[in-house]
Amino acid sequence: MDMTVADLGEAAREVALSGRLDMAGVDRIEAKFNAAAISNGQPLLLDLGSVEFVSSLGVRMLITTAKAMRQRALPFVTHVPAGPVREMLTVAGIDSLIPMFETLEEARATILRR
């Protein structure tokens, strides 16, 4: 599991994950992700476009992130293209908890508007 971080000007932070958000992936990335994505005090766009697998531990990380961002009154959206990952997150009910956009353009437009 790898992570890249980019700022959308001063308006928001975009964090892209790639690889597998499974037991090993979450172990490897969670602390680094929290520091980059939550603690910096900006709205967050989480790009899961290059994530090939998410398990319930990955879902737990997303829920924890969403709660932390809401506590800080900061917007949080995700880019999740159509495919098995999006299907899994829908089965897990995440689509009703966290905005999920099928294209990165829609996700960026939304986070920059908020």
Next chain:
Amino acid sequence: MNGPAEPDGWIDVGADAEGLEAARLRLVSRLVHMDPPPGRSAVYAVELVLEEFAANASRHGGARSVRVMALDHGSSLELQFCDDGAEFDPTSATLPTLPSGLDEAQPGGLGLVLMAHYASAWSYEREGAWNRLHVFVDKQVG
């Protein structure tokens, strides 16, 4: 290892992330040799069921030994899981309701929901000190 007498084909699933990953890779290498091999969505389902089962068996059931085998049934495949944890029949468990909002959302508890969704059928039996779970997954070829 003690337990029910089994034919070759069992894959030991380690309790930690490394052990789980090693088992996943071995399991996937079995899938690609099936006839026909399962589609991408079916492979995802298999990997997900493996991780959710292994996590539940060791974390909640206290299992020290977890094994899995994949069997080819043509248009579907069967995962057989065997563990020495506390007696537990997931096919009879009440599934948690999905949260309607972030306030209700708990970080855990989804494993059974996911397994029930991705299995086209499943069955359970207890053999002595062992749980045995059969999970059927459609191959979704094409």
